[in-house]
Amino acid sequence: DDFLSMLHSGWIMFNAQNNQEVLDSLLMAFKISEDKNVLLPSVVDMDGYVLSYTDEPTxxxxxxxxxxxxxKYEPEHAFFKPGRPLIQGSAVLTGRDYTYFRKQHTRACFNALDVTRKVCKQWYKTTGREYDLTEQYMLDDADVALVTQGSISTSAKQAVIEMRKKGVKAGLLRLRLIRPFPERDVAEALDGIKAVAVVDKNTSPGKGGIMYPExxxxxxxxxxxxxxxxFITGLGGSPESTSLFESIVHKTLKDAKNKRGEIRFV
Structure with missing residues (x-):
């Protein structure tokens, strides 16, 4: 997965469900990246072909x-000023200097958690479209949860509705911010859930899907x-259907009954 290959780059990473969210996230990303407590690049991921080659009302x-x-963007570090000396483009950092640089980088990345929350609220006031670090769908009383990202979340939500009609208390947690990883939000969202299916459209050989260990x-x-x-699915552009996600829910409930999770290609 070309997007998730950037996990250790130190960039702010967003994953969009639809084209509207792609546009909204790009605009929010400027404000997040330019915040003085962050000052890191951002990237917004959209699924190839499913979103990038199709039309959608936006x-x-x-x-x-x-x-x-x-x-107005007021850059603090982009230009040289006589009263503020700085070094840019240093080719080599060693020892404590490199440690300090990485510490600053890590702190700025974690700062993006609260900054993103704040920017999402400002975007909601501006446009009426609401976002957060994650999206929770029918999770309040769920026994089993699908964890998804990107465009497959649309089909997965429909599967949750169908499962509810059949008496299965299913819900969904969609990962929107990938880095910095919203660990506390995920832990709280899945608190009390008996069984969780992490659905990845990628694979890390020897470990399963990339989001699974996260x-x-x-x-x-x-x-x-x-x-x-x-569950690893959708590789090579293979389609995901509502029935596929229903099957994933059933397999996950079976694993919970056996008290042991598994990794599967579906």
Whole structure:
């Protein structure tokens, strides 16, 4: 997965479900990256072909609203000023200097958690479209949860509706911010869930899907840890259907009954 290959780059990473969210996330990303407590690049991921090669109704905000939302960018480190000496483009950092650089980088990345929350609220006030670090769908009373990212979340939500009609208390957690990883949000969202299916459209050979260990780590300190199974699907552009996600839910419930999660290609 070309997007997830950037996990250790130190960039702020967003994953969009639809084309409207792609546009909205790009505009929010400017404000997040330019925040003085962050000052890191951002990247917004959209699924190839499913979103990038298809048309979808999208609301484009007026320029005046965007200008008011973003405000004027006042760069602190982009230009040389006589009263503020700085070094740019240093080829080599060693020893404590490199440690200090990485510490600053890590701190800035974690700062993006609260900055993103704040920017999402400002975007909601500006446009009426609401976002957060994650999206919770019918999770309040769920026994089993699908964890998804990107465009497959649309089909997965429909599967949740169908499963509810059949008496299965299913829910969904969609990962929107990938880095910095919203660990606390994920842990709280999955608290009390008995079984979790992490659905990845990627694979890390020898470990399963790339998000699978991230979710396991996030819920480790929960008092009642769920049984977590990993499902790898959609590789090479293969389609995902509502029935596929229903099958994933059933397999996950079976794993929970056996008290052991598994990793499967579906």
């Amino acid at each position: 609301i484009i905000p007026e320029q005046r609203l965007v200008d008011r939302f973003l405000g 979710i396991r780590s996030a819920v480790y300190e929960n008092k009642e840890r769920p049984i977590i199974s990993g």
